[in-house]
Amino acid sequence: MKTTNFALVGVGGQGVLLASDILAEVGVEAGYDVKKSEVHGMAQRGGSVLSQVRWADKVYAPLVGNGEVDYLISFELLEALRWLQLLKKGGTAIVNEQRLPPLAVSSGGMEYPGLEQIKKALAAGTGEYHLVPALAKAEELGTERATNVVLIGALSKSLDVPEDEWLKVIERRVPEKYLELNRKAFAAGQTL
Amino acid sequence: MKALLSGNEAVARGAYESGVVFASAYPGTPSTEILENIVQYKEIYAEWSPNEKIALDGAIGAAYAGKRSLAAMKMVGLNVAAEALFYSSYTGFDGALVIVTADDPGMHSSQNEQDNRYYAKFAKVPMLEPTDSQEAKDFVGLALEISEKFDAPVLLRMTTRICHSSGVVELGERKAGVPERKPFARNAMKYSMIPGFAKRRHPVMEQRLKDLAEYAETFPHNKVEWGDRSLGVVANGVAYQYAREVFPEASFLRLGMSWPLPEKLIRDFASQVDKVVVVEELDPFLEEHLKMMGIEVAAGKDFFPILDEFNPGIVRDAAYKAGLVKETVEPQKVEMGPLPPRPPVLCAGCPHRPVYYLLKKYGLVVNSDIGCYALAVLPPIATTDTLGCMGASIGVAHGINKAGVEERAVATIGDSTLWHAGMPGLLNVVYNKSNTVTLILDNLTTAMTGHQPHPGTGRTLMGEKTVKGDFEALARAMGYEEVRTVDPLDLKETEEALKASLDANKPAVLITRSPCIFMYEKRPGLYEVDAERCNACGRCFEIGCPAVVRSEEIHEKSAKAKAEINTILCFGCSVCEQVCARKAIYALEE
Numbered sequence: 001m002k003t004t005n006f007a008l009v010g011v012g013g014q015g016v017l018l019a020s021d022i023l024a025e026v027g028v029e030a031g032y033d034v035k036k037s038e039v040h041g042m043a044q045r046g047g048s049v050l051s052q053v054r055w056a057d058k059v060y061a062p063l064v065g066n067g068e069v070d071y072l073i074s075f076e077l078l079e080a081l082r083w084l085q086l087l088k089k090g091g092t093a094i095v096n097e098q099r100l101p102p103l104a105v106s107s108g109g110m111e112y113p114g115l116e117q118i119k120k121a122l123a124a125g126t127g128e129y130h131l132v133p134a135l136a137k138a139e140e141l142g143t144e145r146a147t148n149v150v151l152i153g154a155l156s157k158s159l160d161v162p163e164d165e166w167l168k169v170i171e172r173r174v175p176e177k178y179l180e181l182n183r184k185a186f187a188a189g190q191t192l
Numbered sequence: 193m194k195a196l197l198s199g200n201e202a203v204a205r206g207a208y209e210s211g212v213v214f215a216s217a218y219p220g221t222p223s224t225e226i227l228e229n230i231v232q233y234k235e236i237y238a239e240w241s242p243n244e245k246i247a248l249d250g251a252i253g254a255a256y257a258g259k260r261s262l263a264a265m266k267m268v269g270l271n272v273a274a275e276a277l278f279y280s281s282y283t284g285f286d287g288a289l290v291i292v293t294a295d296d297p298g299m300h301s302s303q304n305e306q307d308n309r310y311y312a313k314f315a316k317v318p319m320l321e322p323t324d325s326q327e328a329k330d331f332v333g334l335a336l337e338i339s340e341k342f343d344a345p346v347l348l349r350m351t352t353r354i355c356h357s358s359g360v361v362e363l364g365e366r367k368a369g370v371p372e373r374k375p376f377a378r379n380a381m382k383y384s385m386i387p388g389f390a391k392r393r394h395p396v397m398e399q400r401l402k403d404l405a406e407y408a409e410t411f412p413h414n415k416v417e418w419g420d421r422s423l424g425v426v427a428n429g430v431a432y433q434y435a436r437e438v439f440p441e442a443s444f445l446r447l448g449m450s451w452p453l454p455e456k457l458i459r460d461f462a463s464q465v466d467k468v469v470v471v472e473e474l475d476p477f478l479e480e481h482l483k484m485m486g487i488e489v490a491a492g493k494d495f496f497p498i499l500d501e502f503n504p505g506i507v508r509d510a511a512y513k514a515g516l517v518k519e520t521v522e523p524q525k526v527e528m529g530p531l532p533p534r535p536p537v538l539c540a541g542c543p544h545r546p547v548y549y550l551l552k553k554y555g556l557v558v559n560s561d562i563g564c565y566a567l568a569v570l571p572p573i574a575t576t577d578t579l580g581c582m583g584a585s586i587g588v589a590h591g592i593n594k595a596g597v598e599e600r601a602v603a604t605i606g607d608s609t610l611w612h613a614g615m616p617g618l619l620n621v622v623y624n625k626s627n628t629v630t631l632i633l634d635n636l637t638t639a640m641t642g643h644q645p646h647p648g649t650g651r652t653l654m655g656e657k658t659v660k661g662d663f664e665a666l667a668r669a670m671g672y673e674e675v676r677t678v679d680p681l682d683l684k685e686t687e688e689a690l691k692a693s694l695d696a697n698k699p700a701v702l703i704t705r706s707p708c709i710f711m712y713e714k715r716p717g718l719y720e721v722d723a724e725r726c727n728a729c730g731r732c733f734e735i736g737c738p739a740v741v742r743s744e745e746i747h748e749k750s751a752k753a754k755a756e757i758n759t760i761l762c763f764g765c766s767v768c769e770q771v772c773a774r775k776a777i778y779a780l781e782e
Contacts, residue, residue: 035324035357036357037356038356039300046534046539048535060433060434060437061430061437062324064503068521078531082531101532102532107572107738107742112532113529113531121527124524124526
């Protein structure tokens with residue numbers, strides 16, 4: 001089976017790590033060898049978060065370097081640019097249309113990049129990119145916390161794994177009372 | 193059964209499967225989740241000890257008592273526990289002990305980048321190094337067997353990427369046949385290290401090292417993987433995995449035991465390949481040994497960096513420069529201008545923030561410590577002058593005040609850090625009489641590593657109720673006359689107490705007590721700015737709260753941005769309301 005490398009990026013507290021847990025377990029369900037790598041600790045305090053997941057027949061390294069990622073899933077616009085160099089030539093970026101200005105912007109003197117600038121960089125650094133309203137979809141369903149599963153739904157369209165496998169892992173990872181919500185979030189992501 | 197486990201979860205599982213009955217640690221990234229996972233296994237007694245030395249002493253005691261025990265710590269924790277490591281290397285045990293040291297190449301959450309393989313050589317104990325989660329689990333059991341067989345503590349060296357990467361692990365059952373406890377065999381000549389007895393133990397240790405070196409030759413995880421013999425790669429730990437991807441055709445010598453080294457195996461491997469390269473993170477530990485053995489190393493630290501952690505890209509680039517591979521991956525260059533950084537910051541509502549706001553106002557020399565409040569080194573707070581290691585703040589402040597500087601030096605230290613390594617320093621200030629004010633930033637938890645209980649919280653790792661340590665009583669027992677306690681979210685009260693502590697001009701303790709925001713069920717309030725009243729003076733920005741942001745509304749006269757509150761981030765601590773002279777910030781009903 002084809003080796004597939006994913007990078008999930010965002011801001012501490014956005015649910016990046018749960019999304020990468022789901023992605024890793026789906027890989028196992030689909031019969032791949034899987035490794036996942038992330039850093040805990042200081043990263044939680046509103047800092048930039050990066051998690052990598054790899055699917056292959058045999059995975060050695062738990063992470064890859066710049067220019068080796070197939071899918072960049074960004075939970076935030078600025079973070080998509082920050083980690084864009086991870087993407088290989090012709091790679092795909094799926095980017096949640098959410099702006100979370102860091103302190104350097106909100107109370108410092110720096111500028112948050114404009115939407116045109118972001119689109120230009122994404123066009124130059126990807127084979128294809130999709131700006132998706134994952135946050136808006138999650139809010140329609142009642143909570144911004146479902147943004148991560150909406151993004152997973154959006155990613156699932158690009159991957160050759162049956163829908164059942166995704167839902168099986170989501171059922172395992174999500175508490176009973178949020179299950180229906182997350183099923184809807186996944187389905188909403190698939191329409192984006 | 194298979195499961196996707198992080199390296200830390202795998203170590204916990206390994207402890208369970210291999211019959212460990214006692215486990216102790218002090219929380220520290222990247223090792224924290226080992227004990228957090230061990231505690232789910234009811235068969236194992238597990239504790240957060242006040243510091244790593246106490247954790248290791250306890251695990252040594254359990255091994256003296258004939259049990260299988262485990263102590264876990266981040267790499268700098270082994271500095272704290274070093275004294276215990278050394279005596280336990282002399283004594284050995286009837287039971288067995290594995291010491292997990294989690295190194296942090298790349299310093300994701302550490303103050304240095306030390307390579308703890310040197311501790312194995314230094315203390316003359318064996319060290320195992322897993323390359324993935326499966327080995328992390330298996331090596332716990334192997335380490336305990338080696339410990340029993342050779343009467344020595346065994347170091348298990350993890351690194352951040354082994355701790356925090358997940359892989360598929362085959363699970364087993366808890367091992368049957370390990371005796372729950374052997375009887376404690378009293379033997380003062382072996383377990384009491386007075387000089388006369390220690391002198392008799394030293395030659396035993398030297399012989400043990402020779403026996404271990406012999407064992408290393410056949411240790412199943414010191415493994416040759418033959419491929420193309422034009423290139424022979426010697427590698428260990430996660431660096432092995434990166435090298436495997438970069439040199440898919442090469443021959444490998446993978447060293448699962450990094451001390452003592454299997455010299456015959458290494459020589460044999462080196463003699464059968466055209467060229468030897470060593471791929472290891474941090475220091476040239478293996479490389480130096482190979483060179484000492486007279487083996488020519490075609491590429492080592494001259495190409496593979498001594499700094500930072502590796503990834504396959506870094507290893508490939510270095511291999512390309514060394515002429516070992518024909519091409520490397522060129523990342524795309526996308527022009528996007530400078531991006532605003534997003535470093536971690538103290539949370540909105542954090543009770544540490546107002547303390548540093550006041551320390552900055554008084555221009556004090558601030559000597560700080562290890563915890564979330566280390567973030568006060570950086571903008572926007574930028575109010576810390578020195579920060580070294582656990583407990584350093586108080587001793588350094590004392591030295592600065594004794595040496596004499598124009599400004600007064602103070603110490604800031606968290607609650608868990610004070611229990612860990614702050615008490616002797618606190619005692620020294622009052623014993624040797626410096627006018628140091630020590631601020632104990634008591635947020636009632638070990639916040640940075642994920643809110644573990646500590647001796648001041650009244651709870652244990654296993655969820656039992658217990659005594660609560662009392663900082664006020666502790667300071668008084670040490671002889672402090674100036675002891676004050678305030679709520680740091682009350683700026684006026686805190687400022688008055690700070691002034692009084694400084695004015696007393698003698699040893700003083702100021703406890704600022706307010707819970708970490710993660711301990712609340714819901715936020716206590718929410719604030720908003722009345723844009724009409726705001727005159728853009730900027731005082732609220734000086735607090736450095738991520739919830740207080742620049743509004744798009746500009747004040748006419750000053751042409752400066754007015755303030756606005758991010759209602760998602762605001763926690764309702766009220767500190768911005770307290771600094772606003774115009775009373776433009778007010779509480780909202782939620």
